[in-house]
Amino acid sequence: MLQETTAGLFCSAGGFHVDPWAPVDRAVITHAHGDHARPGSQAYLCTPQTAVLLKRRFGPDIVVETLPCGEAVTLGDVRVSLHPAGHVLGSAQVRIEGHDGVWVVAGDYKRAADPTCTPFEPVRCDTFITESTFGLPIYRWDETAAIVADVMSWWNANRDAGKTSVIFCYTIGKAQRLIAEIGRVADRPLYVHGMLLGMIEAYREAGVALPEVKPVIDPPSLKLRRAGRDGRALAGELVLAPLSARGTPWMRRMGVHSDAFASGLMRVRGVRRQRAYDKGFVISDHADWPALLTTIAETGAPRVLATHGHAEALARHLASFGLDSGVIRTAWEGEPSGD
Ligand SMILES: [Zn+2]
Ligand SMILES: [Zn+2]
DSSP, rough: OEEEEEEEEEEETTTTEEEEOOSEEEEESSSSSSTTTTTOEEEEEEOOEEEEEEHHHTTTOOOOOEEOOTTTEEEEEEEEEEEEEESSTEEEEEEEEEETTEEEOOOOOOOOOTTTTTOOOOOOOOOEEEETTTTTTTTTOOOOHHHHHHHHHHHHHHHTTTEEEHHHHHTTTTTHHHHHHHHHHHHSSSEHHHHHHHHHHHHHHHOEEEEEEEESSSSSOHHHHHHHHHOTTTTTEEEEEEGGGSSSSSGGGGSEEEEEEEEEGSSHHHHHHHHHOOEEEEHHHHSHHHHHHHHHHHHOSSSSEEEESHHHEEEEEHTTTEEEEEEOOOOOOSOOOOO
């Protein structure tokens, strides 16, 4: 049903690629992260929510056909439908039904609750293509409420010490999830780096209710410019910023601060130390090891192909209990863009 090509997975019976990394005629997109949605394709097919995010990323003139979750279209000789993946707003698994049975390309997914997107729905299939970003037994996530409590106590301690709290996070998904989760328990609005505003707006445009945030104004207001000198305007506040802001002159506006990274990667102490964050919050938009295994079992698929991250380790594990398993290579062997 799907073949690996130089542009990524291709369905010849349907005449489309799934999450191609090069421009193609027709791209079916699981979600809006940069390692799944690339610019330049003639036409895109995705959920209406992902379409909102893609237009933000690629401009309003791209050709996008939307397909709400649960509805099916016929493309060539196959039936295609999208099903919630619970990863970020609009994220969907692609179900393809044709002469070769039913294939599901999950894209990135998670099983933890997320107030900013629709929960994952398992889909029965014959071949399941799973992500394996965190496909090692060391990756296990805590309950979100416990992580949020940890954020709050860190923030309070920093506030008592007169410091600004800065959390670095990914722009699509993690930022909005943190704003929603922290907003439930915080008694004051969060501040955000200007680069986060576009996607926060896009989430709101797609119907996600998010609490008020305050931009750290760019160019700096008089108040903040003075803060660059005395570092006090944001003292005690919590600021979310994209990773790209780290080490830039913008950071001077934070004054005396403590910094943190919110990512599944923070599960590995060596990574945290190497990148020299004061604090790591292990919160991920990907499935952890137990969730990967549960999900694979729930699909009932006798054949599972792993991709992204620790694909070989996961495929080996699946083979050890008798599943027909394999690996799909990707052009993106670096860090996940939205973990
Ligand atoms: Zn990904
Ligand atoms: Zn992703």
